[in-house]
Amino acid sequence: MNKWVASFAALATASVSAAAEDLENTAARFGMRETILQISLSPSGDKIAYVSAGPGHTEVVNIVDLNGGADIVSITGNTEQIADITGCEWVTNSRLVCELYGVGNASGLLLPFTRTIAIDDDGSDMKMISERDSFRALGFRQNGGDIVALDVEGDEGRILFTKEYVKETTIGTRLANDQEGLGVDSIDVFKGSSRSVERPDAQASRYIADENGDIRLKYRDLVDGSGYLSGERVFMYRDAGKSSWNRMEPVSVNGKVRDDFAPVAVDAGRNVVYGYAKENGFDVIIEAPLDNLANGRIVMSRDDVDVDSLIRIGRQRRVVGATYATEKRAIDYFDPKLDELATALGNALPEHPLVNIIGSSADENKLLIVASSDTDPGMVYLYDKTSNQLEPLLAVRELLSEQAMSRMTPVSYKSADGTEIPAYLTLPIGAEAKNLPAIVLPHGGPAARDEWGFDWLPQFFASRGYLVLQPNYRGSAGYGEDWYGKNGYQAWETAISDINDAGRWLVSSGMADGEKLAIAGWSYGGYAALQSQVIEPDLYKAVVAIAPVTDLEYLREDARRYTNYSLRDEQLGQGPHIAAGSPLRHADRFKAPVQLFHGDLDLNVDVRHSQMMAKRLESAGKNVTYTEFDGLQHNLGDSKVRMNMLIAIDKFLASALGN
Incomplete structure (x- = not known):
């Protein structure tokens, strides 16, 4: 081999390795759950107790004596995958109560539960209060x-x-x-x-x-x-x-x-x-x-x-x-x-x-x-x-704490019917808003909204060079009952149209490269990402759906064994919008490659939504990858899982968009 070719090959290999290492480090930082999941101050104001994320799915309860050198002392933790320590509250200056939330599987029926313990601030004398x-x-x-x-x-x-x-x-x-x-x-x-x-x-x-x-x-x-x-x-x-x-x-x-x-x-x-x-x-x-x-x-x-x-x-x-x-x-x-x-x-x-x-x-x-x-x-x-x-x-x-972050800017764009849709735009650091690879990231809910502030998912995407737009489409909460309308399921056509208009606006404004435009979402956001393919299969060139709803009738039937069935039934309503608004039933319409993720203890959206979506897309000869996580709930509250998911999404988008 020519020495110059050999040198170039070695340099290329080193660059690839460096890029892979950079991706892994970046995904680890953004995927790691919060250092402070919850925090409280003692009655005297001299101590704090906080719940922090440990490795993987674990949580740790920490005590800091603010008058004693401010050393962090871990007093107890949780390694059970089906349950999380959600918070601790001081009852006295030496005694706390801590709550755990979990989801169990009883013969196929997922049941949420809580349990509360009392514990001294040195980790001793633990008692079940529940x-x-x-x-x-x-x-x-x-x-x-x-x-x-x-x-x-x-x-x-x-x-x-x-x-x-x-x-x-x-x-x-x-x-x-x-x-x-x-x-x-x-x-x-x-x-x-x-x-x-x-x-x-x-x-x-x-x-x-x-x-x-x-x-x-x-x-x-x-x-x-x-x-x-x-x-x-x-x-x-x-x-x-x-x-x-x-x-x-x-x-x-x-x-x-x-x-x-x-x-x-x-x-x-x-x-x-x-x-x-x-x-x-x-x-x-x-x-x-x-x-x-x-x-x-x-x-x-x-x-x-x-x-x-x-x-x-x-x-x-x-x-x-x-x-x-x-x-x-x-x-x-x-x-x-x-x-x-x-x-x-x-x-x-x-x-x-x-x-x-x-x-x-x-x-x-x-x-x-x-x-x-x-x-x-x-x-x-x-x-x-x-x-x-x-x-x-x-x-x-x-x-x-030392990671440079991208600015999040409130913007608005016109929908197809002329309505101004509020949204948030996040640009990669130092990038000009021109012809960039871009991701439309609709929020979950749908009775929720995005807000200005730190958000780990768009920040990760921005750190990887993507422009990110988060639309508060009609059907979002917080803007009054007219904006909420019939909700994002019964009026899914309006919500999805607003979300697709977000993608079109990015391209028509020159900010996004139309050949490098993707959509991603979690829960209802994942549903919107999939349904966007049903309505406009040529708009987005890649689809990422995390814990998505894929069939509205599934969503209704999933609630039948729970006391909220009538409320879900009323939310969804009856009519042709159920079939038309279920991406599972329209796998043949898909053109873009699809990436799915789901936890098998998801109480919000049953795992069968993603399982069946993957099967339907495969049967239709479409490009789909599916990853299922054992023992995880809707939020995929596991730092290692989130890290690996971010790595997989980055590689998927790079391949699908040709980055």
Whole structure:
């Protein structure tokens, strides 16, 4: 071999190896789950507890004593693939309760469940707080309980905690439980002992306490004759210090009855209830005196987007404001002092405009704050009101703390009927928005929306040289009921048309190379990616669908063994849109290569959607690859799996688009 040819071959091999190593490292950084999955501050404000992602699918609970050198001490962890540690809450300065969420497979029926443990902050004295399953039980206890209130009855170690009652067989005993439904117990988290404070209600789904720890609200979800949830919810309330429940009468605002009012919180000091209702098609926040529900008032509203969440603070979860998202998310505080503080924090962190108070000490003098942006996953800070000091603690994603990120820009484009569709555009760093390989990335839901801020998936794609567009198509939530319409299933033609218009706009504007245009999505986003091929098979040159819906009738039938069947049935409706809107039934229309991913414990979208889609495409002679992950749920919460998936997607797109 000529020495120059040999040298060139060696250089090429080294370049390929370097490129492969770069891809693997990049995928590992972006695929790694958060360093901080959840974090909380102790009542004294001197310690933090946070749940972090360990290797693969594991989670670790860590403690940091802020007065003791700030060393990180891991006290317990989880290696069970079917369950995740979702969070820990301080009950006292030395005792925590931690919740696990999982999905089990009972003879082909996927069942979600939660369990809660109490543990000392040194990892000792672990106790199960959730009611243990009995061999006599006539059913599986899915609900392991939720904290309703902390620091109850003046006792630091006692919490109010929901308890699911399951009937037991009476054979061989007179002591079997014959009650069912959701109640509330007062539990000593040190001893594990409990006593009932709220008898079980067979139709109760939630209890809400005020800031004093008194249970003031109860949700009752009604069922139809077949045992399915009917969609009708009854709200009950009671006066402070009383035991009897009253059905909440409609709230009125300026003489107008608000039948849609849904209460979510009670302020005991002012004796008012907060809740959501519609005003001119948008979600608004209303408050009303509990002793005069006819005298309600709107405390926050917008005429362009929904006010979608209350902001709460402290161990008593008192309401201090509300939040909404226009091009970027904003918070309006009802509390003038917090509003002033938020302004000051925003000025102190100008490069991180998304500032959220996520925890506080018991006296609220110390606050946990997360500040983030589109190019920064976030930093956790401790703010001390007394000293006026703001101290950085931990990066939300440690592996990405030094990674350069791409800017996310709010944009809009015209749909085929002239409607302006809001979207977010992410460009590769240093790239000119001209003739780039591009990915349209519709969000899941469909009753959801994309927001300005850090998002690991588009950031990975941008780091690999792709322009990414995330459209908030009609059928998205957050923009009012007219924008939501009939929902993204019954009105899938509108939603998919908007998504395809996103791709056409990228090409017609000159930003994207039409021969290197792909579409990718997760859940409904994956459905949209597949259905785009049914409608316009020549538009996208590659399709990536993660945990996608592939047949609308499957989606209906998947719910038949669950209590939400009637709600799913109503969401989907009946008619020709079911067959026309199911990509599984139109595999012959596909032209672009397809890549599918799915976990086999997916409760949101059953794995058979992807299994059958792959088979139909193969039978039709189409180019399809399918990867199935054992023991994983809808979010594929495994860092190694996500890394390998990102590597596979990158290689697939490079091959399909000729990059």
